[in-house]
Amino acid sequence: MGTDYVHGYTPAETRRLTDQAGTLADLLHGGTTYPAGSRVLEAGCGVGAQTVQLVTRSPGVQLVAIDISEASLAQAKARVAEHAPYAVVDWRHADLHELPGEKFDHVFVCFVLEHLADPVDALTRLRGLLNPGGTITVIEGDHGSAFFHPRSTRAQAVVDCLVDLQAAAGGDSLIGRRLQPLLEQAGYDDVRVEPRTVYADQNRPHLVDGFTRKTFVAMVESVRERAVAAGLLTAAEWAAGIRDLEKSAAPGGTFHYAFFKGVGRT
Amino acid sequence: MGTDYVHGYTPAETRRLTDQAGTLADLLHGGTTYPAGSRVLEAGCGVGAQTVQLVTRSPGVQLVAIDISEASLAQAKARVAEHAPYAVVDWRHADLHELPGEKFDHVFVCFVLEHLADPVDALTRLRGLLNPGGTITVIEGDHGSAFFHPRSTRAQAVVDCLVDLQAAAGGDSLIGRRLQPLLEQAGYDDVRVEPRTVYADQNRPHLVDGFTRKTFVAMVESVRERAVAAGLLTAAEWAAGIRDLEKSAAPGGTFHYAFFKGVGRT
Numbered sequence: 205m206g207t208d209y210v211h212g213y214t215p216a217e218t219r220r221l222t223d224q225a226g227t228l229a230d231l232l233h234g235g236t237t238y239p240a241g242s243r244v245l246e247a248g249c250g251v252g253a254q255t256v257q258l259v260t261r262s263p264g265v266q267l268v269a270i271d272i273s274e275a276s277l278a279q280a281k282a283r284v285a286e287h288a289p290y291a292v293v294d295w296r297h298a299d300l301h302e303l304p305g306e307k308f309d310h311v312f313v314c315f316v317l318e319h320l321a322d323p324v325d326a327l328t329r330l331r332g333l334l335n336p337g338g339t340i341t342v343i344e345g346d347h348g349s350a351f352f353h354p355r356s357t358r359a360q361a362v363v364d365c366l367v368d369l370q371a372a373a374g375g376d377s378l379i380g381r382r383l384q385p386l387l388e389q390a391g392y393d394d395v396r397v398e399p400r401t402v403y404a405d406q407n408r409p410h411l412v413d414g415f416t417r418k419t420f421v422a423m424v425e426s427v428r429e430r431a432v433a434a435g436l437l438t439a440a441e442w443a444a445g446i447r448d449l450e451k452s453a454a455p456g457g458t459f460h461y462a463f464f465k466g467v468g469r470t
Numbered sequence: 471m472g473t474d475y476v477h478g479y480t481p482a483e484t485r486r487l488t489d490q491a492g493t494l495a496d497l498l499h500g501g502t503t504y505p506a507g508s509r510v511l512e513a514g515c516g517v518g519a520q521t522v523q524l525v526t527r528s529p530g531v532q533l534v535a536i537d538i539s540e541a542s543l544a545q546a547k548a549r550v551a552e553h554a555p556y557a558v559v560d561w562r563h564a565d566l567h568e569l570p571g572e573k574f575d576h577v578f579v580c581f582v583l584e585h586l587a588d589p590v591d592a593l594t595r596l597r598g599l600l601n602p603g604g605t606i607t608v609i610e611g612d613h614g615s616a617f618f619h620p621r622s623t624r625a626q627a628v629v630d631c632l633v634d635l636q637a638a639a640g641g642d643s644l645i646g647r648r649l650q651p652l653l654e655q656a657g658y659d660d661v662r663v664e665p666r667t668v669y670a671d672q673n674r675p676h677l678v679d680g681f682t683r684k685t686f687v688a689m690v691e692s693v694r695e696r697a698v699a700a701g702l703l704t705a706a707e708w709a710a711g712i713r714d715l716e717k718s719a720a721p722g723g724t725f726h727y728a729f730f731k732g733v734g735r736t
Contacts (some may be wrong), residue, residue: 348617349726353647355614381619384671385722399669399726405650407661456651460615460665460728 240264252280327390346380362445392468506530518546593656612646658734
């Protein structure tokens, strides 16, 4: 191994990065495998982060992946080609209102409902695509599950901006706690919802880095300009809030977040 | 079986009640067993709810259980005599500042630190009682982990009363998120903290009843008079908040709460 590979490519670093990707994927996808040959629809595949997991964990499925964004679909194709080159995915440019006419054995929806004004309508449409006995699996976060040490009202204010902006856009970043009633309202049977929790402290450094910093704080940071432009916080308040939030990723800090995973049946 | 036993003593009802008690105990005590013969200290045994679990799950340990309240100790003795009649427990009336002079292999502390003004001091004293290689296990809740559907600012206000009153009394009902830094500050090695989450919806009726209603809402209700007397909320605001909070235990409602369990080593 040449010296070019020393930085960031030590075995420890490689293991850390693998753990980091693997830990969250295991948390979200654990328990979700589909039999080879079954017809699976991923509704809203985005850039393919979950698609890679689906085809890796359920080899041999007939996967149809749809997304409303051509640009995201292109990224998803590239990602699957890189990480699961032998997987065959039927990519379709479509939104949830122009779903395929064929039927599926299983539907998988991750981080999609949070953006919809009428998630029950979407879940009901998806139910119409399922064969008898088919399942839907839905994964969503809930930003109200985020709490941390040290506590800080300034840090909470920047998190609240994310919640408020998503609500103003017609979505709901607190949707995780509603998965069970949403699935019931959409007519699914045998609905089972469970929290899938991320807890990070200094003795779980891969989660501090991979989740607290690079997932949660990064996600909050991504709405900085919109939050300040909307007058939700001043630039100074924003900066102070982020500084405080980052303390949850420092030694002595802790961070908690709960995803929710729900399964229903036709 | 006579008709006197029909109400509430059907096999289903018995199973439900057993599940209810068992589910929370498994959640909190899962992973905690001590070898027969080891010397274990339960610091702050209260009315013995956890003591019963300790002696049942670790038969043959030499358990010393201390509490500051003679009345609680009497209840704890009665509870262990009823539920684990063959267990031998060495009961001691003592507080955390007058700890036994002998050494222990393991210390167990559950729902105690939340009431202390200086939890690091208590943890440090307890560390002094441990033999080399001994462990401490600490379990605490965190009321900031409570979130529910439907959301309600009035319901959140009654929960906040509980947090404020405990803080005013020198405690911290948001202590769960701090377990890791507290154990580190007290000098423990190999500190490992993890959340232990309760999630209840209508498809988990034993948790809706046993946890949302009979544990969490009941705990909030217990501070009603103090909250109103302190002027934190009016009686009408309190009643409205409890009504809203109870909707989380109705069909279509959901409730989330995280306990934290930490283990450290000397």
